[in-house]
Amino acid sequence: MSARDVVIIGVGQLRNNRERDLAQAAEPLDLIERAARASADDAGIGADHLARVDAVAAVQIVSWSYADDAKAVADRLGATGARCVTSGSGGHQPVEMLTRLAEQVAAGDADLALLCGGEAQSSLELFQRAEADIPWSREPGGPGKFSREVGGTERMWDLGLVGPIRIYPLFENRLRYELGQSFAQAQQWSARMYSEFSAVAARNDAAWHPTPRTPDEIATVGPKNRMICFPYPLLMNATAKVDQAAAILVASAEEADRLGVPESKRIHLWSAAADRDCEDVLERPAFGASAGMAKALDQALDGAELAAGDVDVLDLYSCFPVVPKLAALHLKVTDRALSATGGLTSFGGAHNNYSSHALVAVTRELRRTGGTGLVYANGEYVTRHSVVVLSGRARPEGFVSAAATGEPETVTVLDDYTGEAVVETFTVEYDREANPARGYVVASLSGGRRTGVRVSKKDTYTLGELVREDTEPIGRRGRITESGGRRTFALEGSA
Structure with missing residues (x-):
């Protein structure tokens, strides 16, 4: 029946x-x-x-x-x-x-x-x-329900790799690399798509921002469209x-x-x-x-x-x-x-x-x-x-x-690893003065293993290299070291 x-x-x-x-x-x-x-x-x-x-x-x-x-x-x-x-x-x-x-x-x-x-x-x-x-x-209960219920594991929270603004760029940067796109090509695709979305929103009676935007407006970083987490400026983030x-x-x-x-x-x-x-x-x-x-x-x-x-x-x-x-x-x-x-x-x-x-x-x-x-x-x-x-x-x-069937596949993550590593994907978070403030690297290790690690704010070389638009940082080698209970990643060439 x-x-x-x-x-x-x-x-x-x-x-x-x-x-x-x-x-x-x-x-x-x-x-x-x-x-x-x-x-x-x-x-x-x-x-x-x-x-x-x-x-x-x-x-x-x-x-x-x-x-x-x-x-x-x-x-x-x-x-x-x-x-x-x-x-x-x-x-x-x-x-x-x-x-x-x-x-x-x-x-x-x-x-x-x-x-x-x-x-x-x-x-x-x-x-x-x-x-x-x-x-x-x-x-x-009072106002607001923001908590760890929004997702993420203890490992992610300990690393600080939580919050949509920090995590979605990891996928964007890796996808760009796998598609063989330059930074400009990937950003143009994003901006063109979001421009088309803005035209749809302009016709929607419940839209919060019912104003069409051009691809250039969306892609161009500036005071009203500051970089949040690389490669996404404000107009590529949810409102x-x-x-x-x-x-x-x-x-x-x-x-x-x-x-x-x-x-x-x-x-x-x-x-x-x-x-x-x-x-x-x-x-x-x-x-x-x-x-x-x-x-x-x-x-x-x-x-x-x-x-x-x-x-x-x-x-x-x-x-x-x-x-x-x-x-x-x-x-x-x-x-x-x-x-x-x-x-x-x-x-x-x-x-x-x-x-x-x-x-x-x-x-x-x-x-x-x-x-x-x-x-x-x-x-x-x-x-x-x-x-x-x-x-x-x-x-x-x-x-x-x-409904979903079976358990999702996983890879092995080493939380205490130090030594050589290769950038698998990354993002860099900016402060309100438009400066790189902190970096997050997902690094590939031997044997198909992986680790997550931060980049020190003091390591201006690594942060600067990660956000260069004319070169691809994914695939570059670096080293993970530990000091004071905190591991950090630095690209080869960093002082």
Whole structure:
């Protein structure tokens, strides 16, 4: 027996307080409620029907804490009987949660479900800078959920190699090397892609930065576009200080019939898949590819019985340029539009919730043009991967999903190694005065082993060589030494 047909029947999203006015600030729960009511209006069923929702999945809110995000939303909507679940952290969670809801609907365990999420980071920081009281709902835990839950192992934390700004450049620099690109070629690709994303964001009603930018603006480093971690200037980094919310209303086809939702509003969920890479970035077998990403993409397409070329609309997660690059290279779609939403720099990266907006954007586009769409969502550090395939057409087999199988491959990491080593990949973090402040090197050792190590701020030669744009530092030899309990790497030729 085939699973039931699962359809998105309503979507809603919003941007709030772009003007950064305390009088317009609203807490995340208020924004999510507005988005949820907009999704019901979009479905043509009226917000009172939200009280009939069987299941509510909330993407974890980062900017403000509630005791239970999903239950807080359900209570606001009057859906007191709904099963509620709040996701963990990670940008993959919107698609992961949509998959869980779709599985319930397909199995007959729910008829009407709501996926939602929202953030008010911009307004929160506005209150904090003004040293003003924050008049938002207060529940145990207080504001903010930043912790080691964002990903990384003890080894990574001890090294200081945590935080997206430091880790994604490791993948970018290695990918450039493996593709045989010069620094200029790789940056031009990134800038051209993000310029195209900015043009998409300019047409999106919830975009935080709805202004098209040229490739030159994005690639040129200067006072308003300073280098953060080499090779990414500010305009190649996600924008997290946003107030945005989104909601997606999901139903069985039978429930959509009962509610009177027209076929033109229905977008069918065909397939979904999830996979992962190992948690410790230093143990990854490769930095120029992601096995978990590849498997999730392939499984989702296989479940839908589609090839990548059959997909009409794409939204590939884009916290940093290397992520859509890796996905597009695997799918062999580098000449295609890769975002229906506008990307996490121009549209805005509402912490864990960007891909909820991607689901809104792809749903709207498929309603307009028909065909099929794919949303790829990435969590942590190219670690968690969730993919969903959508279509304007029903599929006789109904919705299918595939979860990760097997343990990710790893390589051996030596934490106390000293001696000769070869640069496998690297990044250099800059201070606000535009000077290289610290470096991080992933170094290859004999026997296929690896180590992670820092570069001293005092070693201006090594830092300078790593960020030269006319030579390739990957593959160069150096030495790791230890002093005062801290190991550092220096390139050959360093004093």
